[in-house]
Amino acid sequence: MKSSRQRRGPTSGVPTASAEVCHLSSWPTSRVQSQYLYRLFQAYAHGATVSAWIRHQRLEAARRDLADPALRAVPVHRIGTGWGFTQHAVFSRAFHAAYGLPLSDYRHRALSAEQ
Structure with missing residues (x-):
């Protein structure tokens, strides 16, 4: 994998x-x-359907990348695009639905917790 x-x-x-x-x-x-x-x-x-499972895996990978201090300089939309979310609005809504936070809030909290 x-x-x-x-x-x-x-x-x-x-x-x-x-x-x-x-x-x-x-x-x-x-x-x-x-x-x-x-x-x-x-x-x-x-x-779960195949597509739902794949979407969940992509969201999880994007969530890990958003929390990765080494990727702090990578824009949020680039992380989404890297995981196949070609439209930022779709990525943003899917992430918020899955994790209960907007992308930028999640990233800020995750990176603040690392310090």
Whole structure:
């Protein structure tokens, strides 16, 4: 699996990308059937959809980057773009919904706690 420093692009081709993440791309067929992948996620991700799980992983990675003192100089929108959120407003709303804070407030609190 890729580390939080290796960025993922937008989620076009979600089933194929998900198969790669789950190490299923080495199976005899080059593409895992979407239906099978979705069934796996129903069991593994407690009913979450594939796209919801991927979005959560991207938000978690962005959250870690926002709290990383080494990335303090990187603009918030760049962190979002690096994790596949091509529109800042979408990134901002998704982050606020997931963590209950605006992006800048979360970053400020996380970096202040490090000092």
